[in-house]
Amino acid sequence: MILRTLFTAAALGAALSASALAPPAQARTAPPAQAAAPLIAVEQYELANGLRVVFHIDRSDPVVAVVLAAHVGSAREEPGRTGFAHLFEHLFFLDSENLGPGGLDRMSARIGGSGANGSTSRDLTDYLQTVPNDALEQMIWAEADKLGYFINTVTDAVLAKEKEVVKNEKRQSVDNQPYGHTEPVISAALYPEDHPYSWSVIGSLADLNAATLEDVQTFYHRWYTPDNATLVIAGDFDPAQARVWIEKYFGEIPRGEDDPEPQVRPAVLSADVRLMHEDNFAQLPELTMVWPTVDRIHPDAAALNMLLVLLTDGKESPLTSVLVDERRLTAEVQAFQYSSQIAGEAYLSVRAFDGVDLDTVQTALDEGFARFESRGVDVEALDRAKTLAESRFYGALDSALGKAAALARYDLFAGRADYADVELARLRAVTAGDVMRVYRQYIADRPHVATSFVPKGQAELALAGSAVAAVVEEPIIPGAEAPIDQRAGDVGYARTPSSFDRTVEPPSGPTPVVTPPVVWNAALPNGLQVSGIRSAEVPLAYFDLSIEGGRLFDDPDQPGAANLLARIFDRGTARRTPAELENAFKALGAQVTVSVGDERFLISGRTLDRNLAPTLALVEEMLLEPRWDETELTLAKAAVTAQIQDARSQPAALAARIMDLTAYGADHILSRSVLGTERSVAALTMDDLRRFQSVILAPGLAHFRIVSPSDQTAVTAALASLGERWAARDAVVPTFPEPSAPTTSRVYFYDVPNASQSVLMFGYPALRRGDPDFYPATVMNYRLGGGGFASRLTQQLREGQGYTYGVRSGFNGGERFGTFNLSSAVRTNVTLEAFELARKIVAEYGDTFTAEDLEVTRSAMSRSRARAFETARAKLGVLQALGEIGLPADYLTREAAVIDDMTVEQVRALAERWLRPEAMIYVVVGDAATQAERLQALGYGPPVMMNEALAEADR
Template identity: 55%
Template sequence: MKMSPLPLLLAACFASTALTPAHAAVKPAQAAPKAQLKVDYQKFTLPNGLEVIFHIDRSDPVVAVNLTAHVGSAREKAGRTGFAHLFEHLLFLESENLGKGGLDKMTARIGGSGANGSTSQDRTNYLQTVPKDALEKMIWAEADKLGWFINTVTDPVLAKEKQVVKNEKRQGVDNAPYGHTRYVINKALYPADHPYNWQVIGSLDDLQNATLDDVKEFFRLWYVPNNVTLVLAGDFDPIQARKWVEKYFSEIKRGQPIKAIAKRPGVVKQTVKLAHEDNFAKLPELTMAWPTVEDLHPDSYALEVLAEYLSQTKRAPFYKVLVEDSKVAPSVQIGNQTSEIAGQFMLRVRAFENKRLDDVAGEVDKAFAKFEKEGISERDLNRIKAGLETRFYNSVSSVLGKSALLAEYNYLNGNPGYVADSIKKTLAVTPADVKRVYDTYIKGKPFVATSFVPKGKLELALSGSNKADVVEEKVVQGAEAAVDPTANAAYAKTPSSFDRSKEPPYGLSPAVKVPQVWDTKLANGMRVLGIENKEVPLVQFDIAIDGGLLLDKADKVGVANLMARMMTQGTAKKTPQELEEAIQQLGASINVSARTEDVRITVNTLARNFQATLDLVEEILLQPRWDEKEFALIKQSVLSQIRQQDAEPNAIASRNFAKLVYGKDDPRSRNILGTTESVNAITIDDLKAFYQANVSPSVARMHVVGALPKASAAASLAGLGRDWKAKPVALPAVATAASAPAPAKVYFVDVPDAKQSVLQVGYRALAVTDPDYYPATVTNYILGGGGFASRLTQQLREGKGYTYGINSNFGGSKSAGPFVIASGVRSNVTLESTQLVKQILQDYPKTYSDADLETTKNFLIKSNARAFETAGAKLAMLDNISKYGWRADYVKERERIVQSMTLPQIQALSQKYLDPSKMVWLVVGDAKTQLPRMKELGFDEPVLIER
């Protein structure tokens, strides 16, 4: 239930853009109207201190409910870390009136988007989007978290959830390349008594040592109304909603007064160099960090601009020096990361294989010297500011995004609408400000530098580095005691003035509106589908050109990917830098990527700049540059990606699973990046040949969503229809089964000392166009497609604590795709986890109940209220229509399928498509401890395969 700690949403608004005219002509951006870059809101405070914020948005019949507690890891004590994050988990498990798993079960019934949460150093939030008729239910449930929860936490519950959190740490830190970097940096950047010295997830020892009394004390101190913000954003009646908030929250007692936490920057008195041999790294990585300022500090805005200017474009000093000139790395990442009481300016360079990090550090010095000499021009500063409007609208294009923005600013300074002030402060940054903050915080100042290098290659680390103190967990078979999560806690119920055990009723059912689709064809035959959406003044569109990896030759796999990446590296009329700046001048983004079955151009722009952006897309599409210098850089970058994949357990699993389920002769079994050998063999002529043969409107489809009517879009597209000439392209035949499917056995890939085992279980099943595909997807909802309501999650995570997450799904297209169950599990329960998965699959047909079917129907039908809220969801809908020839209201047909499903039908589909004896059982983990045990799964001798 934990997402990565969410940065302040406005920070996403400050990603790189440019406002510099290209040398070649491009239609200028239309002058911006006086945009209101703000989010309207109402705010009131209950007598117990709960701060409540309402934002009304009638565009979809949904409401986002966001409960944000102003407590993160910064409020913990040394030796008792990880508590805030632990509560992010615990508050979903049970409360006095919802019962065990009550929130997850209710979410499934009401069609919610999936209750979720995240924890940062400064706050913990709990959020989801629900159909508007379920708003009272959600307010009731959120109040129960705050006032009627803590009695339900028992020693067994705590013991099991500790295991879930440990699994999360193993998955995101211990079993991930460079996963310990942040831990090492923060230990050196902040004194031992500083609240940012430890990680949000805490230490495994602290978690293990936490007692029930410790946990309850922490909750009663911080999870109180006077330390919480409740945000409702969406389509609701504010008068009625206020009555519900007052009814359910008012009698929760105010807690002790909460003191503001003092601002306290990190301290680095002299440069600290630390090195670590990383079990999962194949490439050396240098990270450097300087202490800076906290969120909303006047200097934070100029530091944000500085970070963007140094690394984010082809004009950037670090790109010029490290990527183009010295070629020590494929890219450089720089960011100013701010939190409530402190910030840090961070630079990361993942160098090419076997590069000495001393050499990389020397190039870093040269790049800083280049900036010191040249500074930042007004022109460069303006291009960085240009896309602020676009990024703001993207950040508020969903009610959930708006709720997060309002909550963040409210806890930071009590003003939910401060986003407008932050934008003004960014727009007011001058070149002198950028130079001043560089001189104040970076130039000549001591820093923390970490060298994370592959095992056995410590010589690549920075000279003078000390060994980093990284705590590596020892995985011991049978170390964790079994727990009984079904045991009910005995406690006196918390009193209330009314009966809270009765779930509130639904409101009036919202009318689900399927977006109206317009449809046209260009002169070259390309079909264009669109949806007019005026919620924000943006247009998002894509062009899908069928083919992609499917059209790569067997000995030149990787051509489609390289060609796609080259498409945005200049045009016949513009250098790579000129093209980049022309795009950024419009506050737009244009990306081209290759996928398994297509090459896709994806675009995001202001509606008023649609024509100018489209002109650039046409130039990219029809006048590629084929720049030899850029080709060499991209090729080297891809080779580095492939090398790193060789050590990343999830990537290893995905690559090998594809080979097993598709068979070696199917293009879908191949890595879209290619192999080291195939990429080294590719020339720029191969890219040109692929482009000439396969990029054609005859196999292309376009989808447009945004503040643009059909007539305007059609008029703008006339040039593309005229200039992009059609030619025949031969696509591979649709495949219905694996050419040589692997037999149902255990397949094992060895990653020595892995702290987790990555599991992928499945087989090649169905095409999307198969009549059984959607019914099978419905059947899978209770198995593993229903998030926390699913059986796999309930038993492996909630019941046993074996995993942080597990899911199952059917995938496919016009060709048959795989059914897959995927998870990362604690190493010492690899066998037990697969045995439990096997048992769940075997029992599924006979244990699936009428109640399961009712839950499935409720979710799949009610969730349609939010099915098309975002532009991305609308684009996906259009893609389905154009790719599969479906009707524009295909969602209604799916509703009819769901409504008509019966228990015997589900049971028959389960027996047919969820048979564990048909499946390959792939494990990526530590062979010396886990491989011998896997024979007990019952599929004969496990097969050890190469990475």
């Protein structure tokens, strides 16, 4: 399900660490662009009313991405009126004057769009969607309605309901998450009260509750105007025709009042600030340190990004080497630069192992910084970091939407959409001297904010001298929110005048021609199967080496070997130390990860295509010449143990564990955690892993798939050595019985005291991916819970009642096993009500499914095929379905026919067969003291309390 996205500091930091494209930036004169051909060619102009328009042509797929970016985020709010920009991100997806009820969400399903999405940051709110290119005029019409013909549809009832949705989002992302309050605590400590970055993007519950309709209308009229927005269209379209449509639909919207551009205002600290919080969910202590730095387009931003990479990324980085390898205090040190329009921060975060005193972590960090100061910047390490950053930079441009989102942010924050070339040039130009200079200027011995988030009852682990942070935790009060009357919003409203009838939806253009990607296949002498798709949209190669079996090879009595093997597999080779292997990949611009799933052991990678052959040579060395480093095994076991402990703090992860435990039964390997247990991980030895590796890594069980600008000849040549050296041998994947679906329903409850939300998970063992009913059942589920905002579950639980931020349902099928699953996090005090409503929707779905529902399903799923193969990962998905699941070569054509031929009667029959509300496993993770007894009203008896059972299973 697509959820409206809130950009928190952590989310932005992850984006910044992955790509130089992440927002935000400074709206002032930027350096001149390079004379070379632009990285993302653009055409840009401005309407008379001030709307900035950016075009980028990309003919690779018959799709267009449309982004409307409003130059407004939380920084345009005022104290006491916070959270408005994020609230509008939500409101804009509801009704508008001319689209009618359901607004953009309803239209998106009808035209085969990706699902309207949006994000809010400190300085920007953007609305994003990819659609088949025949729907471009409809999207322009809809986006114009959002900007100029919307506010009259917002009534008191609409506002009241959407407040509940936003509050549920805050509960889900902040209140009910371990460490969720870290960013708000830091922002309040780092900036003075009158600074627009001193409050969080999502705002406070008190401010949301106090917001009136007049407040909302005033905010809209000030900030959501053409002269304060940028429209970006990227993809396969006619720019001349698009200009005509944009002028027609946007041209008569009046411009707003002129507001001054925000001025740079960095945070200023006179002394260190130390704060601590006993976190209701956290299982491990976490130290976060934040220093004031620079705004988004400041010349020092690129050097700061490289500094944080060099400090923490890799075995040879000083902070990681001290804290992870030498002191063994944590599994990872994270750092990222969070630069916004008028200020920025450098974040450093350490989630320590169980029971570690954060003063000890601070001492180790000081040692790491001292090592960096004494050794200086390794020029080769900097070159590797820059090469990898360039690869990530290109990776963010893999889709039309990725390009469109980047262009909108560049235009807003840098004042020019073609800023990508400047940013990439700045990255390439960073020197060792630049890195050391910004370290001394912004980090070394500079005042900072340090937060210690520790488990409840473990205040002694916090940094010495820490004051208690001001954290507002919402009490659980039954009936605190008044019921929402959905009919209250069905009132008339005055239409905004227009020169033409905007209620008439524009027609679709010519139907796009969808051409499935051309797949090539080969087999190497050792039996390794190879398949590929040639794609030259970006200069990157994406690949997977998938080996059948995965954790099915695990011993149910000693689980976790497959995951532990994956954890150490890329930690050096017989010829290279872990650091040497890591550096070799970085020098090629390659990222390679090893993971294990229910049915596959997976080596996945992305590299600059020009370096494909040497990258695959390193993968071959890693696969055939393991290092079997005892030190790395010790480190990996400590890291996995911390993961196991940390998973106990995640309500959604707890729900999934209970579902597996009850669905598969005690003797099935899939009833175990993929991580294993603390006891089983501690018991595993290197000899165990050697034996495990010798059993599972057989070329006859493997499939290599690749999406790359390189052709079949180049790829198979790069794999030739692997085909010769990796010896063929017999290997058989262990078999486990298919679990039986339940015949009656039971409720299983896991108690998280004082939880502000309850996680609901309904499910049972169901269809495998290759079962004849799997895809028809997927089509059937679209209107139930697979169609995002077009689904009944979302429309009723979220949009109708405000119970949740998001809900979805779907069939998840592998080669051997499959499940049906419905999941949602709902506010605690409506746990029973939300449960009953979700169950009722499922129970009545087949009988109430209509011809209109079928038409929406058919239109959405058929027209969305234009987007089905756009990204490299989507193309890899096609290769996976063919090579792993064993679907026929024409499965895409067959599935298109399933959609076209589906009838209402078939949907009803599928619902009767595969939706089983009275034979379902129901899991609830929440506050038992207030909610467990209430659930007896469901009629399934007292809930089965699972805390002890899960603890025993994972012991």
